Amino acid sequence: MFSTxxxxxSIESTLIxxxxxxxxxxxxxxxxxxxxxxxxxxxxxxxVKLFEDDPVLKSPPICTMTREERFTKATRKSAYIYRNxxxxxGLHPGSREFEHFxxxxxxxxxxxxxxxxxxxxxxxxxxxxxxxxxxxxALNLNIIGAYAQTELGHGSFLRGIETExxxxxxxxxxxxxxxxxxxxxxxxGDMGLNANHALVMANLIIDGKEYGMHAFIVQIRDLSTHMPxxxxxxxxxxxxxxFEAIDNGFLYMKNVxxxxxxxxxxxxxxxxxxxxxxxxxxxxxxxxxxxxxVNLPKSQAIDVLAxxxxxxxxxxxxxxxxxLNPGGAEVAVLDYTLQQHKLIPQLATVYATKFAGEGIIKxxxxxxxxxxxxxxxxxxxxxxxxxxxxxxxSEQCTEGVEVCRRACGGHGYSQASGLPFLxxxxxxxxxxxxxxxxxYLQTAxxxxxxxxxxxxxxxxxxxxxxxxxxxxxxxxTSLDNLIICFKNSAALCVQGVSKKVNEMSNKGLAMxxxxxKSSVQLVKSAKMxxxxxxxxxxVSFVTEVKCSEPIKExxxxxxxxxxxxxxxxxxxxxxxxxxxxxxxxxxxxxxxIQLLEKLRPNAVGIxxxxxxxxxxxESCLGAYDGNVYERLFDMAKLSPxxxxxxxxxxxxxxxxxxxxxxxxxxxxKSKN
Ligand SMILES: CCCCCCCC/C=C\C/C=C/C(=O)SCCNC(=O)CCNC(=O)[C@H](O)C(C)(C)COP(=O)(O)OP(=O)(O)OC[C@H]1O[C@@H](n2cnc3c(N)ncnc32)[C@H](O)[C@@H]1OP(=O)(O)O
Ligand SMILES: Cc1cc2nc3c(=O)[nH]c(=O)nc-3n(C[C@H](O)[C@H](O)[C@H](O)COP(=O)(O)OP(=O)(O)OC[C@H]3O[C@@H](n4cnc5c(N)ncnc54)[C@H](O)[C@@H]3O)c2cc1C
Numbered sequence: 325m326f327s328t329x330x331x332x333x334s335i336e337s338t339l340i341x342x343x344x345x346x347x348x349x350x351x352x353x354x355x356x357x358x359x360x361x362x363x364x365x366x367x368x369x370x371x372v373k374l375f376e377d378d379p380v381l382k383s384p385p386i387c388t389m390t391r392e393e394r395f396t397k398a399t400r401k402s403a404y405i406y407r408n409x410x411x412x413x414g415l416h417p418g419s420r421e422f423e424h425f426x427x428x429x430x431x432x433x434x435x436x437x438x439x440x441x442x443x444x445x446x447x448x449x450x451x452x453x454x455x456x457x458x459x460x461x462a463l464n465l466n467i468i469g470a471y472a473q474t475e476l477g478h479g480s481f482l483r484g485i486e487t488e489x490x491x492x493x494x495x496x497x498x499x500x501x502x503x504x505x506x507x508x509x510x511x512x513g514d515m516g517l518n519a520n521h522a523l524v525m526a527n528l529i530i531d532g533k534e535y536g537m538h539a540f541i542v543q544i545r546d547l548s549t550h551m552p553x554x555x556x557x558x559x560x561x562x563x564x565x566x567f568e569a570i571d572n573g574f575l576y577m578k579n580v581x582x583x584x585x586x587x588x589x590x591x592x593x594x595x596x597x598x599x600x601x602x603x604x605x606x607x608x609x610x611x612x613x614x615x616x617x618v619n620l621p622k623s624q625a626i627d628v629l630a631x632x633x634x635x636x637x638x639x640x641x642x643x644x645x646x647x648l649n650p651g652g653a654e655v656a657v658l659d660y661t662l663q664q665h666k667l668i669p670q671l672a673t674v675y676a677t678k679f680a681g682e683g684i685i686k687x688x689x690x691x692x693x694x695x696x697x698x699x700x701x702x703x704x705x706x707x708x709x710x711x712x713x714x715x716x717x718s719e720q721c722t723e724g725v726e727v728c729r730r731a732c733g734g735h736g737y738s739q740a741s742g743l744p745f746l747x748x749x750x751x752x753x754x755x756x757x758x759x760x761x762x763x764y765l766q767t768a769x770x771x772x773x774x775x776x777x778x779x780x781x782x783x784x785x786x787x788x789x790x791x792x793x794x795x796x797x798x799x800x801t802s803l804d805n806l807i808i809c810f811k812n813s814a815a816l817c818v819q820g821v822s823k824k825v826n827e828m829s830n831k832g833l834a835m836x837x838x839x840x841k842s843s844v845q846l847v848k849s850a851k852m853x854x855x856x857x858x859x860x861x862x863v864s865f866v867t868e869v870k871c872s873e874p875i876k877e878x879x880x881x882x883x884x885x886x887x888x889x890x891x892x893x894x895x896x897x898x899x900x901x902x903x904x905x906x907x908x909x910x911x912x913x914x915x916x917i918q919l920l921e922k923l924r925p926n927a928v929g930i931x932x933x934x935x936x937x938x939x940x941x942e943s944c945l946g947a948y949d950g951n952v953y954e955r956l957f958d959m960a961k962l963s964p965x966x967x968x969x970x971x972x973x974x975x976x977x978x979x980x981x982x983x984x985x986x987x988x989x990x991x992x993k994s995k996n
Contacts, residue, residue, distance in 0.1 A: 566748025
């Protein structure tokens with residue numbers, strides 16, 4: 325319907341090719357560092373290719389589809405991936421290949437909560453017999469489960485959850501009830517339409533006594549008809565800001581009976597006579613959340629920001645607007661220092677959070693090994709670290725994606741840029757898996773407790789909080805001094821708020837009031853604590869990584885930029901704490917600007933090194949060839965509104981005025 329408009333060789337493609345020629349480092353080697361080695365890069369590419377070449381996984385661009393089509397396509401693809409593609413290619417969970425799986429998944433998919441929450445919960449909370457019964461069924465999609473914890477009335481405060489599981493000794497069943505409308509489960513992914521089971525978090529009640537939140541497997545739909553079972557009201561909660569392909573659901577249960585064996589009973593059990601047996605700490609009930617907070621920031625937030633950076637930096641390298649030299653040619657917007665100041669720190673955030681996250685995954689794995697031997701002494705530390713890490717990463721990456729989107733001007737507002745999709749995907753990461761403020765407060769609670777202890781009684785990574793402040797020797801811009809600066813700031817923040825808490829409680833104020841009145845400073849301490857962790861982990865990575873000098877230099881520059889950018893955007897905090905002087909702050913600002921200039925020629929190379937395929941981004945601005953304008957025009961042509969040359973409804977409603985206009989104009993014409 326539309327004619328083709330093409331340039332033989334667009335200026336934009338030429339510009340991006342030049343950028344690549346100007347890069348001062350081997351891009352492929354940085355890709356290997358990012359992936360964790362050459363072999364990992366090869367493996368990832370193999371998996372990505374396997375998925376991208378598969379005809380079943382092809383579909384129209386998401387911005388041309390309705391929610392209904394997006395849900396349908398995502399379900400079809402996900403079922404195929406988990407039931408055919410993965411098992412047929414030996415990509416079983418836990419394998420090395422599986423690690424790269426999130427990069428290979430189609431841009432929209434569902435059944436993710438079944439895979440990342442329902443299945444791991446069976447493993448974490450189920451006895452050996454329960455795992456043997458439920459796990460194979462779940463892995464084969466014979467049963468599909470949601471993680472049903474949040475209710476209409478409560479998400480953060482889990483002790484407030486209202487759904488009840490009352491033990492009926494006579495029938496040896498639990499009776500599941502949502503006593504009020506506010507007790508209805510609300511939000512769980514995959515639950516609205518796809519799930520036939522749910523891992524329901526409910527208050528256990530035996531003989532009228534409450535035992536707190538426990539995990540129950542509840543069948544909610546018939547396995548042959550997929551109809552809701554008696555007593556179950558289930559459906560999709562409706563349209564959201566994003567996650568269009570996912571059926572976040574509601575679930576109301578009235579007198580739904582499940583066998584006694586459906587209480588996942590690795591940590592606590594109800595005997596046939598109603599005796600409650602506690603086998604492990606109640607805190608392990610929260611283990612599934614720690615697991616997600618540790619393992620998912622990479623795929624759900626960091627990779628999302630990496631994609632946004634790829635789009636915004638490639639586009640900024642080809643988008644020419646305005647002049648730097650009077651009388652000269654128009655420049656790429658990436659040549660403006662202010663554009664570099666928006667985008668290059670986002671690249672630094674991607675690197676910092678990725679390598680810090682790998683450190684937390686290792687810590688968590690060590691914790692799990694100890695837990696298997698009955699030792700959970702590190703639980704409080706890993707909970708505090710993972711809670712603030714999830715909060716900080718989701719916050720930094722969400723802010724970063726919005727910076728990237730706005731840095732693309734008008735085109736960043738178009739779905740065709742791919743950026744609104746990324747923003748809507750990443751925004752809820754600040755809420756799900758623990759609302760960020762609530763998580764920071766959890767970390768602060770731990771830090772304040774630690775502040776009253778001796779260094780010898782604290783984990784090694786926390787002891788600095790109560791040790792003397794260290795002196796910085798030399799320039800603030802050295803990596804060692806950045807670590808000292810952030811450690812000192814975290815220690816002073818935590819000590820300051822702990823002092824405030826003690827003083828208020830010594831004056832007789834109740835602890836809950838003290839806590840509420842101190843909460844602004846508590847959250848600040850948790851943020852500074854996790855920042856010192858991220859910076860420390862990034863510096864360790866950069867120091868230890870084996871790579872060529874040019875790559876090392878880029879990583880060092882990004883590391884320094886990450887720390888300095890944070891200092892420059894929060895300089896008031898550092899000055900107030902007395903950790904930095906005005907002179908330090910001036911130097912930090914000047915050094916950041918120098919680093920931006922130094923990194924600028926490598927910016928396109930650095931995003932190329934993330935190695936995202938064009939189809940994994942669905943972005944007209946971010947495609948490898950830089951052909952932004954032709955792609956935007958091609959995408960506009962696919963808009964469902966352009967199916968007909970004349971849109972019937974637009975014509976119908978506007979026609980009377982148009983006819984009036986025609987008559988007036990023709991009248992004017994004939995008078996002339
Ligand atoms: C980037 C993120 C990646 C995620 C990707 C997912 C992709 C798929 C998309 C969506 C899936 C989403 C799923 C969900 O959202 S599932 C629902 C998640 N919900 C939550 O996370 C709820 C948050 N609330 C809580 O965690 C808690 O209830 C609470 C800790 C905030 C409650 O506070 P409070 O009442 O004060 O505490 P308690 O009395 O209950 O506990 C006190 C005690 O226990 C310790 N503790 C708390 N949590 C944990 C934990 N997870 N692990 C270990 N220990 C924990 C706490 O520190 C206290 O200890 P104490 O000081 O020694 O007493
Ligand atoms: C896309 C998406 C997917 C989800 N998937 C699932 C799922 O699969 N399964 C599931 O069970 N749940 C799921 N959830 C629910 C999610 O886990 C909750 O929304 C989340 O835990 C926050 O709880 P809330 O909605 O009750 O927020 P609230 O706690 O009501 O938060 C509202 C405000 O109150 C503040 N606040 C709350 N408590 C405190 C406090 N103690 N101190 C200071 N401020 C406080 C918060 O900071 C926030 O500003 C999902 C949510 C979304 C958006």
